[in-house]
Amino acid sequence: MNPVLIGYGFLMLAIIFEVTGTTFLMKSAQFTKLIPTLLTVILYICSFYFLTLTLKTIPLGIAYAIWGGVGIVMVAFIGIVLFKQSIDLPAAAGIALIISGVIVINVFSKTVGH
Template identity: 40%
Template sequence: MNAYLMLGIAILSEIVATSLLKATVGFTKFLPSVGVIAGYGVAFYSMSQALKSLPLGMSYAIWSGVGTAFTAVIGLVVWKQPLNIPMVIGLLLIIAGVVILNVYKPS
């Protein structure tokens, strides 16, 4: 399977798992807890498959950067957690970093 597709699956499943962590209420709620465990399982498996073809540093930077940015947006939309100007600037810098990594990756 395409390495970038596997990286995308890893990112999406990590975002789902991380977003469900709050709903577990300290792993006291069964279904969200199962979702967290399954999500991280899929994330790590997919990342391991992506790393067969992609460089570790670039892959991890994309995974963590995109995951962080989308998780912050989910926190804002779903959990009504506020974003302030420094947080928005930080998220934009993360996105810029991911773009730079992909545009200027070594050949």
């Protein structure tokens, strides 16, 4: 199997663990609830572990840009859906720019073979 494809699979797992950990961070109530706090820590550790595996085939800057960008968008969506938070037009525009940036990296960058 293609090592870059495996790297993107690890990156996807890192993003999922980070976003889930951040969701439990909200549920931890500033670390006052034990189970959500423990889940946050465990999920963040898993996220960073898979991010390190990603770095075997994808450069740090590219991996981190995708990890951060996709994570931001997913957490914003979760905030809207699960926590009934709202965003204004500038926030929506910023999120759209983040999505655009991730697309540009993945479609046009020759840094990593696809």
